[in-house]
Amino acid sequence: MDTLSHRHQQINQAFEELRLATQEAENELKKLQHSQEYFIIQYQENLRIQAQLSSLSSLPPEERAQREPALVSKRATVEAWLTREASTLQKYRLDLSEQHQKTLGLLRKQQTLILDEELIQWKRRQQLAGNGGPHEGGLDVLQSWCEKLADLIWQNRQQIRRCEHLTQQLPLPGPMEELLNKLNADITDIISALVTSTFIIEKQPPQVLKTQTKFAATVRLLVGGKLNVHMNPPQVKAVIVSEQQAKALLKNESTHSESSGDILNNNCVMEYHQGTGTLSAHFRNMSLKRIK
Secondary structure, eight states: OHHHHHHHHHHHHHHHHHHHHHHHHHHHHHHHHHHHHHHHHHHHHHHHHHHHHHHHHOOOOOHHHHHHHHHHHHHHHHHHHHHHHHHHHHHHHHHHHHHHHHHHHHHHHHHHHIIIIIIIHHHHHHHHHEEEEEEOOOOOHHHHHHHHHHHHHHHHHHHHHHHHHHHHHHHOSSSHHHHHHHHHHHHHHHHHHHHTTTTEEEEEEOOOOBBEEEEEEEEEEETTTTGOOEEEEEEEEEEOOOHHHHEEEEEEOOOOOOOOOESSSOOOOOOOOTTTEEEEEEEEEEEEEEEE
């Protein structure tokens, strides 16, 4: 097996591991939800018993003495169950939180492998192709991986939100609020990194631009139709930046917004192509007006 096939096999195996972990968390979440629903029913039953006990004060002493022991015993049984079950529910929540933390760690690892290694290699091949080397290829495979990542990230995000809802529905003592806040922050970072890093230039403009000469370029978002980005297609603007600005942007550093030149027809809205599943913007008639 060659190196490329081995890498691809590793990535696919990691996706299967992530799929199974996400499915397991889904099963545990449903179990937690059912347990919590039954807990709430029993909690309401305890309130009903308490109300019955309170109403006994209006009864004659003999009738009250006859009914009270059974209700007191029933209340004690239900309250003991509620105490035990509250601890069980808290354990379910903590276990699920730990499981999500592990899954997010695996998602980060897989995302780093795809974006910082595979996508970077594709960009290098693209650069070589622009200098007369072999054509790059492999972008559809990268998009399929990015879409799988997006699906798994979204599923985990929805699970975390459902955990949050369950915690708000039935507050219990413990660190769940802090744990869920951290999980939410982590999953938001992962989504942000995925969307930012998968915005690529599919077709590069010529390396040497002449004024008053038309040129084209294509940009593409490799999450395609995932994460609902295509429901409100982004508008893309092409600008010329200096080498210093480009280096600052690569390091995620702030830079002044002044461009190094003026381009005509440099605004374009991304379009989602249902047949291919690609979300891209084609700048077909750009022209360099002047260089500053």
